[in-house]
Amino acid sequence: MRLAPGAYDYAAIPAVLALVALVAFPPASLVALALAGFVLLFFRDPERVPVEGAARSAALAAADGTVSVIRTEEDDDGRERVRVGVFMNVTDVHVNRVPLPGTVADVEHVPGGHLPAFSKEAERNERLHVDLVDESAPADSEPYRVTQIAGTVARRCHSYVQSGDALARGERFGHIAFSSRVDVLLPPRFGPEDLLVEEGDGTRAGRTVLATDPAARVSDDD
Structure with a gap:
């Protein structure tokens, strides 16, 4: 999946928190991992092809x-x-x-x-x-x-x-x-x-x- 620039920078924060929480409070680690996954999903960058039949000047x-x-x-x-x-x-x-x-x-x-x-x-x-x-x-x-x-x-x-x-x-x-x-x-x-x-x-x-x-x-x- 292609991601927009900066995606990993934003996701790194909850990912690091997940590692810390894994030792201190494991349930919180799952929440932090889910947040990191959401951040990566947010920055998704799908390929797009202009709709067929639309004039070039539309x-x-x-x-x-x-x-x-x-x-x-x-x-x-x-x-x-x-x-x-x-x-x-x-x-x-x-x-x-x-x-x-x-x-x-x-x-x-x-x-x-x-x-x-x-x-x-x-x-x-x-x-x-x-x-x-x-x-x-x-x-x-x-x-x-x-x-x-x-x-x-x-x-x-x-x-x-x-x-x-x-x-x-x-x-x-x-x-x-x-x-x-x-x-x-x-x-x-x-x-x-x-x-x-x-x-x-x-x-x-x-x-x-x-x-x-x-x-x-x-x-x-x-």
Whole structure:
């Protein structure tokens, strides 16, 4: 089973406690071993193949979990953009994937609090922005942003990428240690009418289609 980076570092703590408890209090050793096993399971990193039949310009989910946020907002250039946030429980896979192919323009860590990741106030939490240029845009390339948001338990956002990296759709870009949230601020061409998910829907990173490309849909209709 493939594991995300750092898995053994986290699992080592309960594993060492299990060895100590084996001498002092054997029943506690079993609890500690179970915790170490859970940590390794939490950091599992399964292989994913993008869903068949989805257009290359369709946006895929960046995280496993439940859609907790859908809204339209205005970016710095005054353009309407759609945001989709997915909340991850501790039982979900926490390795995150880019929803569209593109080149990383910037990676920015923003310090903040650790409020519950499913709340709106969580957007002031510690977070990591990964800005990309969408290379699947029908016309000129368009920017989009994926944001990892730390939660009450999640204390670290881990990025695997840096500026200039070229990523295929569904490729891993990072993970968050324990439950948290991942937001996708879609390219400007996507509108609310292009979304295929609603709040409360379950998603799988690199598999669930978040939104269809409007240009591709028009082309299919023709």
